[in-house]
Amino acid sequence: MAELILEQLHKRYGDQTVVSALSLTIPQGAFTALLGPSGCGKTTTLRMLAGLEHLDSGRLRLGSRVLADAQHHTPPEQRNMGMVFQSYALWPHMTVAENVGYPLKLRKMQGAAREKKIQAALDVVALGEYAQRSPQQLSGGQRQRVALARCLVSEPEVVLLDEPLANLDRHLRATMEETFREFHRRTGATFVYVTHDQAEAMALASDIAVLHQGELMQWGSPQQLYQHPKSAWVARFIGxxxxxxxxxxxxxxxxxxxxxxxxxxxxxxxxxxxxxxxxxxxxxxxxxxxxxxxxxxxxxxxxxxxxxxxxxxxxxxxxxxxxxxxxxxxxxxxxxxxxxx
Known part of the structure; x- marks a missing residue:
């Protein structure tokens, strides 16, 4: 594992700049939130980290390994990152176990070793008894835990989460926040968590990057952002x-x-x-x-x-x-x- 380094990342869609000169160093094993209002560039940044979007300029590194710059783009499947989407992205025709094991299938892993890893991942998210159910038979929170287990089974260095609690009610969000904390503790992976919800970011993250109109407004711990905001905009947005x-x-x-x-x-x-x-x-x-x-x-x-x-x-x-x-x-x-x- 290694730190994730963003160096002067730029992304434009036509005439609109959505990410501008974004530089961050995310420590190995950290739980980092990208926080900001809709349209601030946080999801675009996450997609550039995942390899789902090409950056226009700048450089993205995982330790000494260059994942992307203006000339080079490592495809998503070669980045050793897992992504959890807001919409869960589960295959409706597969069972829970088949959804969780899909990354292993792509790696040609078969037999008892594959089944053991699937069961272990489901046990981590407390869904061991649901292996043969279909996603349609699960609640929203259970589906999100299946998506987490699918991410866990591939043992990624970096876990990317795109507003994973946005579709859940307030009570279930609190339960899932604890699930994410436990998931992070067990895996030791680097987490990058996108949200527009300041309370969610402050409850989960060790460090928060506050974005506004594609620019980094402030970077620091929840305590630093709350007690020492650097601008009136951050002060109004945080707390x-x-x-x-x-x-x-x-x-x-x-x-x-x-x-x-x-x-x-x-x-x-x-x-x-x-x-x-x-x-x-x-x-x-x-x-x-x-x-x-x-x-x-x-x-x-x-x-x-x-x-x-x-x-x-x-x-x-x-x-x-x-x-x-x-x-x-x-x-x-x-x-x-x-x-x-």
Whole structure:
């Protein structure tokens, strides 16, 4: 096994650039998510990794081995990668065991050795008793586990997953997230996971590449992206938060309560974007005057949208319901200064 290296990857369809100068080094055995809104280039990137799309320029390497550049393209079957599709891509006329064993059939593996590998792969995804069923007899989650087993049986160095939970309901997604974690732990393979769901990416991945309009906006751990977003766009996309325009004199990236309150109160000065998360905003007896715009019940707490006197909006968590147009005071306990977006 080896690290997966993307060097200045470019991809265009006609006049439209869908991936632009994308460079990443994905460590061996990592669980990496490509995260972004629809049309950001994440699935196209995954297809270039798989060999299903040719890159226009740049270079793709697996360790020292060049998989693709502008002149060379290693076909998918020679890359030792497995891919799990959103649509499961199971053959309806084959049994579960036949679907799982199809990669072994292509390798001309026969007999007891093949059956043993099929059964072992099905046992990993807890479908050992379903070997002779057809895909039509399975639930959506079970079909996705069959697709995982088919990927596992070929022992790939890299596993590529294209929005594999998009067709499942919320409860089943949580179950499948645990299946993916266990699957990754057992195989030790490098995972590249495409999703538009930030919560899904942060729950599963050790590192996340945030893409927007074909460009890499930020790369880091879930904690880094949440606590230290580099731009207002990333701050708004990752988690809940408010980006406020604040007069800032201090050069430190972390702003404490006093600096935030003074900066918001100043009428003149150079304003900078500052991210404030709702867990760092308190509805209090004194502080910054605000008016409630909405209050949404979330089970253990309420998410409150507030409008400040200057028209800026900020979100806060609160333990009790508040009425629309109610006047309150807010205390902002900390915020992160952002780069210009």
């Amino acid at each position: 809940k938060g408010s980006v406020l325009s604040v007069v800032v004199d201090d050069a430190a990236p972390l702003l404490e309560s006093h600096a935030l309150h003074v900066g918001l109160a100043q009428a003149d000065g150079f304003r900078q974007p500052v991210l404030v998360r709702p867990e760092h905003v308190q509805v209090a007896d004194s502080g910054i005057a605000a008016q409630i715009e909405s209050c949404v019940y979330q089970g253990e707490r309420y998410l409150v949208q507030c409008r400040l006197a200057d028209g800026q909006r900020v979100m806060a968590f609160h333990f009790a319901p508040l009425s629309r147009d109610q006047r309150v005071f807010l205390r902002l306990h900390q915020g992160w200064r952002l780069e210009a977006a």
